[in-house]
Amino acid sequence: MNKGFLKSILYYSIGLVLAGLSYWILGHPYIHAPGLHHIIILLTFIGGLLWLIVATTQYFTGRRTEKLKGIIYTKLAMSLGFILFMVYIIRETTDNSGFKKKEDEITIEESGDTTTMYHDGSPVYVKVRDSVLLNFIDLTKVNWDNVERIKK
Known part of the structure; x- marks a missing residue:
């Protein structure tokens, strides 16, 4: 052997x-x-x-x-x-969506003309009026059922 x-x-x-x-x-x-x-x-x-x-x-x-x-x-x-x-x-x-863990938290904060998306507390998307200033995320791969919205 x-x-x-x-x-x-x-x-x-x-x-x-x-x-x-x-x-x-x-x-x-x-x-x-x-x-x-x-x-x-x-x-x-x-x-x-x-x-x-x-x-x-x-x-x-x-x-x-x-x-x-x-x-x-x-x-x-x-x-x-x-x-x-x-x-x-x-x-x-x-499976490269960037959101593999269940504990990942996505929060959308809307304030006037500004929309900011946070992933685990870090901003990953910022939109002011019609201009996207920051986009570190593929929005097509976000599970929108688990997103928390905050309006200010």
């Missing part, structure tokens, strides 16, 4: 070292697309997932060796870790 574990760890180590070297040498000049290091990491984990499928098939069709068992456990742990990490990243980037 140790040989399978070491072989799998060596595979991922080589892939991640190559990704690190490509980032160190080439950098990430165009930030709107994945860099070479991202592609190397993705290919490393796709290759690991394919290796997991092949090793599992071999293990359950008759070749039950300790080496295959170590490969399966290591590849399964790495594949599940990668998938969970990607799900976490994708969920965090799609």
Whole structure:
């Protein structure tokens, strides 16, 4: 089992070292697309997932060796870790409203021609007559049911 574990760890180590070297040498000049290091990491984990499928098939069709068992456990742990990490990243980037906690408090204060919106006591939006002077908030992502209005 140790040989399978070491072989799998060596595979991922080589892939991640190559990704690190490509980032160190080439950098990430165009930030709107994945860099070479991202592609190397993705290919490393796709290759690991394919290796997991092949090793599992071999293990359950008759070749039950300790080496295959170590490969399966290591590849399964790495594949599940990668998938969970990607799900976490994708969920965090799609929910970027800025109001994630339930204890976030939004208050709108209206005084004459001035409207001020506060988020946890800090002004994030100021409007005087028709001119918006300060706007640090995406008003389309505000849950308007939890907003307190104060008229002065």
